[in-house]
Amino acid sequence: MSVGGLLVAVLQQVIDGVFLGLFYAIVASGLALIFGVMDIINFAHGDLVMISAYFVWLISTYLNIDPLLSMLLVLPVLFVLGLAIQKGLINPVLGKEPLIQIAVTVGLGFVLQNIALGYFKAEPRGYPNPVFSEGLSIGPFVIYESKLLSAAVSVLVLFLLDQFLSRTRLGLAMRAVTDDRSSAMLMGINVERVYLLTFAIGMVLVGVASGLWMEMGQVWPYLGTSFSLVSWVAVALAGLGSIRGLAVSAVIIGIAESMGSLISPSVKMAVVYLIFFFILWFKPRGFFAKR
Amino acid sequence: MTRSTLLSIALFQAALLAVGFLVSGNNYYMLLLTQVALFAAFVAAWNIIGGLTGQLDLASSAYMALGGIVTSLLWMRLGLPPVVGVWVGGAVAAGLAVLIGIPTFRFGVREVWYALMTASLVVILNNLFRYFMGPWDFYLPNKWGWLYLRPRTYFELFIIVDVVLLAVILVNIYISGSKIGYYLRNIKEDELVSEAVGVDTRLYKLIALAIYSFITGAAGFLQVVIYSSFSYRLFDAGLAISIAIMGIIGGLGSISGAIAAAVVFRALGEYLRSTLGGVIPGLDLLLYGVALIVVGILKPEGLAGLFNQLRRWWRK
Amino acid sequence: MSAPDVVLRVENVTKRFGGVVALNDVTLSVGRGEIVGLIGPNGSGKTTLFNCITGVYKPDKGRVFFMGRDITGLQPHEVAKLGIARTWQKVRPFRNLTVLEAVTTGALLRTDSVEEARKTAVEVLELIGLPREEWGRLGSEITLMEHKLVDLARALATGPKLLLLDEIAAGLRPHEQERLAEVIKKVWSDRGLTIVVVEHVMRFVMSLSKRVVVLHEGRVIAEGPPEEVASNPRVIEAYLGIKPV
Numbered sequence: 033m034s035v036g037g038l039l040v041a042v043l044q045q046v047i048d049g050v051f052l053g054l055f056y057a058i059v060a061s062g063l064a065l066i067f068g069v070m071d072i073i074n075f076a077h078g079d080l081v082m083i084s085a086y087f088v089w090l091i092s093t094y095l096n097i098d099p100l101l102s103m104l105l106v107l108p109v110l111f112v113l114g115l116a117i118q119k120g121l122i123n124p125v126l127g128k129e130p131l132i133q134i135a136v137t138v139g140l141g142f143v144l145q146n147i148a149l150g151y152f153k154a155e156p157r158g159y160p161n162p163v164f165s166e167g168l169s170i171g172p173f174v175i176y177e178s179k180l181l182s183a184a185v186s187v188l189v190l191f192l193l194d195q196f197l198s199r200t201r202l203g204l205a206m207r208a209v210t211d212d213r214s215s216a217m218l219m220g221i222n223v224e225r226v227y228l229l230t231f232a233i234g235m236v237l238v239g240v241a242s243g244l245w246m247e248m249g250q251v252w253p254y255l256g257t258s259f260s261l262v263s264w265v266a267v268a269l270a271g272l273g274s275i276r277g278l279a280v281s282a283v284i285i286g287i288a289e290s291m292g293s294l295i296s297p298s299v300k301m302a303v304v305y306l307i308f309f310f311i312l313w314f315k316p317r318g319f320f321a322k323r
Numbered sequence: 324m325t326r327s328t329l330l331s332i333a334l335f336q337a338a339l340l341a342v343g344f345l346v347s348g349n350n351y352y353m354l355l356l357t358q359v360a361l362f363a364a365f366v367a368a369w370n371i372i373g374g375l376t377g378q379l380d381l382a383s384s385a386y387m388a389l390g391g392i393v394t395s396l397l398w399m400r401l402g403l404p405p406v407v408g409v410w411v412g413g414a415v416a417a418g419l420a421v422l423i424g425i426p427t428f429r430f431g432v433r434e435v436w437y438a439l440m441t442a443s444l445v446v447i448l449n450n451l452f453r454y455f456m457g458p459w460d461f462y463l464p465n466k467w468g469w470l471y472l473r474p475r476t477y478f479e480l481f482i483i484v485d486v487v488l489l490a491v492i493l494v495n496i497y498i499s500g501s502k503i504g505y506y507l508r509n510i511k512e513d514e515l516v517s518e519a520v521g522v523d524t525r526l527y528k529l530i531a532l533a534i535y536s537f538i539t540g541a542a543g544f545l546q547v548v549i550y551s552s553f554s555y556r557l558f559d560a561g562l563a564i565s566i567a568i569m570g571i572i573g574g575l576g577s578i579s580g581a582i583a584a585a586v587v588f589r590a591l592g593e594y595l596r597s598t599l600g601g602v603i604p605g606l607d608l609l610l611y612g613v614a615l616i617v618v619g620i621l622k623p624e625g626l627a628g629l630f631n632q633l634r635r636w637w638r639k
Numbered sequence: 640m641s642a643p644d645v646v647l648r649v650e651n652v653t654k655r656f657g658g659v660v661a662l663n664d665v666t667l668s669v670g671r672g673e674i675v676g677l678i679g680p681n682g683s684g685k686t687t688l689f690n691c692i693t694g695v696y697k698p699d700k701g702r703v704f705f706m707g708r709d710i711t712g713l714q715p716h717e718v719a720k721l722g723i724a725r726t727w728q729k730v731r732p733f734r735n736l737t738v739l740e741a742v743t744t745g746a747l748l749r750t751d752s753v754e755e756a757r758k759t760a761v762e763v764l765e766l767i768g769l770p771r772e773e774w775g776r777l778g779s780e781i782t783l784m785e786h787k788l789v790d791l792a793r794a795l796a797t798g799p800k801l802l803l804l805d806e807i808a809a810g811l812r813p814h815e816q817e818r819l820a821e822v823i824k825k826v827w828s829d830r831g832l833t834i835v836v837v838e839h840v841m842r843f844v845m846s847l848s849k850r851v852v853v854l855h856e857g858r859v860i861a862e863g864p865p866e867e868v869a870s871n872p873r874v875i876e877a878y879l880g881i882k883p884v
Contacts, residue, residue, distance in 0.1 A: 073434075073435045073438075075438070075439075075442075121616065121620065124620045125619060125620060129377070130379070130433070130434040130435060130438075131373075131377055131378075131379045131434065131438075131571075131575070132619050133619075134379050134434075134435065134438050135379070135567075135568075135571045135615055135618075135619045136615065136616050136619035136620060138381075138564060138567075138568075138612075138615065139568070139611075139612045139613070139614075139615030139616040139619060140612070140616060141612070142564065142568075142608055142609070142611060142612030142615065143609055143612035143613060143616070145605070145608070145612075146604075146605035146606070146608045146609035146612065147609065149604050149605040150603045150604060150605050150606065150609065153604075154604070253605075257446065257560065258446070261439070261442070261443045261446065264435070264439050268436065296454050298450040298451070298453050298454040299450060299451065299454055300450075301443075301446055301447055301450050302447045302450055302451055305443050305444075305446075305447045308439075308440070308443065309423075309426070309440070312426045312427055312432065312436050312440065313425075313426040430714060430715070500753065501753065502747050502751050502752075502753055502756075505740065505743060505744045505747055505753065505756075506744065506747065508735070508736060508740075508744075509733075509736070509741075509744045511735075512733045512734065512735065512736060512778075513731050513733065515695065515715075515731070516727070516731050516733075516793075517716075517744075518694075518695075518714070518715035518716045518719070519693060519695075519715055519716075519719055519724070519725055519794075520719060520724070520744060520745045520748060520793060520794070520796075520797050521716050521719035521720050521745075521748035521797055522716055522744075523714070523716045524716070576735065
């Protein structure tokens with residue numbers, strides 16, 4: 033490959049990495065919200081995205097509509113599912129040892145994966161009639177409509193989330209709990225209710241993520257594992273307390289992963305992992321943390 | 324070691340060997356029993372870092388695979404007999420584990436990062452080994468004998484695995500009663516208090532990690548022997564999680580509970596896989612997941628807690 | 640006070656959390672064999688000061704000396720090894736250890752032999768007068784008062800020269816507080832210890848110490864004999880809203 037060709041290839045990966053990163057930002061924002069507010073270590077987050085992606089796929093193939101439209105139908109379902117999971121699984125382990133929390137959510141992830149495997153089987157599923165499948169050529173670069181559309185939705189949702197957290201009563205209460213749990217209780221915030229709604233909103237973000245993913249790709253039972261990993265790395269890189277910081281971190285990771293896949297698809301996760309390793313080594317509290 | 328501990332170990336060994344003799348005529352059951360015993364050994368080793376120390380390690384299969392592959396390669400490439408090679412395999416696994424433990428075990432770094440580091444380690448090594456080894460199965464040389472830890476009959480292999488299992492149980496019991504054990508249990512209870520009474524929490528966590536990963540790496544070769552081959556698929560995230568799950572279901576820190584869970588669930592899982600596996604894939608793993616949730620929410624003391632309760636109830 | 644008689648010296652220690660200044664240029668000394676009371680309203684920085692001394696936090700500015708040695712920024716276990724032990728304001732229960740095991744762990748700091756450590760633990764438990772039938776109980780099975788005593792015993796078992804007691808009387812009934820004060824005096828004279836007592840229950844401090852340091856909003860605002868400090872207008876002002884019992 034010539035130097036110019038290589039440069040184009042690298043820049044193309046950067047572009048794709050930004051798109052990927054914006055998607056990761058949505059996945060990670062749900063995780064960070066739940067982790068920050070409830071201090072619960074959720075290892076099933078990616079698997080929830082996976083299950084939700086199957087919902088999107090079912091609706092899209094059944095009604096023959098675009099995944100982003102199916103997503104809108106899935107969101108209320110996830111909100112209710114979030115309330116149920118919070119009541120049934122998360123509340124009983126709140127405040128328990130981290131190991132028990134991790135165990136329960138790992139168990140949930142295992143259950144979800146194997147339900148998906150049993151019901152949908154192992155082969156990847158995607159929406160067969162995508163509308164926005166064209167690639168736009170801009171100079172030597174190719175940008176797919178589906179990715180562009182997903183990125184636009186990501187940015188919009190991140191913006192709304194940021195506004196929600198800084199403008200609304202519930203959002204401010206959530207931030208107050210993240211910053212200082214005991215003071216928040218003293219200030220008369222109904223922490224139980226905040227927890228419940230936080231998890232439900234986190235699940236809505238899971239739903240958004242699943243819609244974005246199905247717009248761009250396919251779902252299979254083990255899809256969630258890497259999502260969980262990547263979003264935790266994004267949280268580690270960003271620290272808690274800033275949606276913007278999280279978005280930047282997620283994009284950095286997306287670019288890193290995308291560059292890694294330039295070498296080989298099987299080493300891309302290794303690149304992400306190395307980043308993770310170095311963050312923990314040098315900056316265990318994250319780069320954008322407010323605390 | 325108390326008399327009752329000694330007695331239970333003797334009884335357990337007698338029962339295991341008796342079953343071994345009973346099924347020694349049937350290769351399928353013999354192999355199954357060997358698998359279950361080896362799985363129990365991995366769970367018992369995990370108990371040191373997970374059960375005693377309270378660190379959720381999800382990389383058991385990574386250390387196992389790494390140790391097994393290093394031992395195999397030393398044999399195939401350099402002619403180093405596995406009876407020596409397993410020590411190197413264990414050391415390599417322990418070296419990698421400690422490298423990961425150093426940043427994540429720092430005082431004040433949250434537990435979640437260790438769990439995550441180890442969970443992703445399996446995935447990463449899986450990817451890297453697929454990249455460098457390709458998707459192929461590598462078969463062990465056609466050499467048999469004790470020198471290669473590769474006996475001619477399944478029964479003898481079972482005996483080797485059984486010795487390993489016994490050794491791991493004894494290591495567990497020894498650690499439990501020593502200063503290290505006291506410190507590890509305190510770290511699991513409360514790291515801050517442990518530091519304040521002079522426990523170098525990072526050092527002791529690293530010691531626990533090194534012992535566990537060394538045993539797992541060294542015993543990993545036996546897994547390769549059972550398959551007669553190795554591939555990148557040995558880095559199996561599901562297996563690593565299953566091992567941790569057994570330790571948790573068994574009741575963290577209770578070696579008898581951990582082994583009971585390993586034996587019962589592995590045998591049950593194997594049964595489900597062989598009967599319903601074609602119809603509903605993943606049913607055994609689904610069951611593990613459900614068990615984990617139930618134990619985590621209702622009974623964090625696990626099977627060991629259940630045993631104790633039954634014992635109390637019996638005495639009434 | 641000449642240098643060897645100063646067990647603990649805190650020099651100009653400042654600690655911030657985000658924008659909040661928890662400790663602001665705090666300086667104090669504790670002499671050998673003293674029982675010093677450290678009082679102040681909630682949030683005045685008492686526990687933060689303990690955490691800076693014991694290495695849980697690293698001060699942003701200033702230094703901490705123990706027996707003339709600079710211990711600023713050491714890890715908590717290193718500080719413990721040098722001879723500073725502490726108890727905890729919030730009970731930190733141990734669920735799966737027995738009382739004897741918990742105290743034995745403390746004693747393991749000075750020996751590698753579990754047998755020997757157990758002997759030390761037995762001595763300490765006898766010294767603080769915890770009945771023998773409690774020793775086999777798990778942390779989940781004992782009362783608050785017993786927890787406080789075990790916490791104290793575990794700290795003593797590490798063989799400290801300086802003992803830091805963080806609101807050890809909090810949550811106890813008056814007669815229990817009296818008994819605890821007796822126990823503390825007993826171990827103080829028996830072991831020749833130096834003790835710093837953090838409290839906001841003034842009476843408890845007054846029964847123990849001859850010298851009291853008052854912290855308010857991260858600053859030392861008064862220092863001296865308890866009676867004098869209790870009538871200091873600045874102290875009364877700081878405590879306004881919290882009754883000086």
